[in-house]
Amino acid sequence: MGFYGIIDSGVGGLTILRQITQSGNLNLTYIADHAFCPYGLKPNKIIFQRVSKLVNYLQLHGADGAVLACNTASVYAPLLKEIYRIPIYDVITPTCKAVLDGNVRRVALLATKSTISNGMYKQILQQNGVQVVNFDCSAFVPFVEQCSTDSVQCFQTIDSALSALPQANADAVILGCTHFPLLRRQIAYYCGDSKIVECRCPLSASFAAEDKPAVQPVLLTTGDANLANAAASWYGNVSFKHIDL
Ligand code: DGL
Numbered sequence: 001m002g003f004y005g006i007i008d009s010g011v012g013g014l015t016i017l018r019q020i021t022q023s024g025n026l027n028l029t030y031i032a033d034h035a036f037c038p039y040g041l042k043p044n045k046i047i048f049q050r051v052s053k054l055v056n057y058l059q060l061h062g063a064d065g066a067v068l069a070c071n072t073a074s075v076y077a078p079l080l081k082e083i084y085r086i087p088i089y090d091v092i093t094p095t096c097k098a099v100l101d102g103n104v105r106r107v108a109l110l111a112t113k114s115t116i117s118n119g120m121y122k123q124i125l126q127q128n129g130v131q132v133v134n135f136d137c138s139a140f141v142p143f144v145e146q147c148s149t150d151s152v153q154c155f156q157t158i159d160s161a162l163s164a165l166p167q168a169n170a171d172a173v174i175l176g177c178t179h180f181p182l183l184r185r186q187i188a189y190y191c192g193d194s195k196i197v198e199c200r201c202p203l204s205a206s207f208a209a210e211d212k213p214a215v216q217p218v219l220l221t222t223g224d225a226n227l228a229n230a231a232a233s234w235y236g237n238v239s240f241k242h243i244d245l
Helices: 013-021 044-060 077-083 092-101 113-118 120-128 138-145 150-162 179-186 225-231
Strands: 003-008 027-032 066-067 088-090 104-113 132-138 173-176 195-198 218-221
Touching: 003 013, 003 044, 013 027, 027 044, 044 066, 044 088, 044 113, 066 077, 077 088, 092 120, 092 173, 092 195, 092 218, 104 120, 113 120, 113 132, 120 132, 132 150, 132 173, 138 150, 138 218, 138 225, 150 179, 179 195, 218 225
Parallel strands: 003 027, 003 066, 027 218, 066 088, 104 132, 104 173, 173 195
Antiparallel strands: none
């Protein structure tokens, strides 16, 4: 049974973990880097150092692979692959593939400032003839982490970021942050007939052949375990443990 580590800044990557647990009999450790959450507005250097540290931890603990279940972190996959010997999977590549498999010419990318400025989505999609219109939605992440997705402030923040989305005339809207499926209902209000594309799991295809249920994942946070449990209550019965990293 393979051992895989799944990394995000917080609880958003659980949306990817859920896809992985449905796809095979794997031994999984999820690391939420709450001590540095949110990633999306931090300098590149800090995000890279953190993600590198987490991948290093997984490699030292015998992981067979590391999944960057975070778009903001995913842009560093090529660099990390040069440093570490374990396979490293990003979520942007399979998500772009899902977009390109559809009949899509123009997309709206909802993502963090960092994901947008690092340009990995734009590069892959434009090379394949798809136009990309960016929407900086970095400010959405704390509402998910603070369990306040139905607050007035959250609705106001979404409204100011997405009021121009209907005019973008996008065939598809990419939820280019793993936290955003937890705001899908609120975001959908601005999407009209555009298809909503959530981040895809990079492992599903490779492990689809395994039909045994996965063992219970180990959940770790570099922050407060109680706060992490509260933020992840939508996932089911979760029990995060603190880890110093
Ligand atoms: N969930 C992450 C992403 O997909 C990071 C969000 C953040 O920490 O800003 O981009």
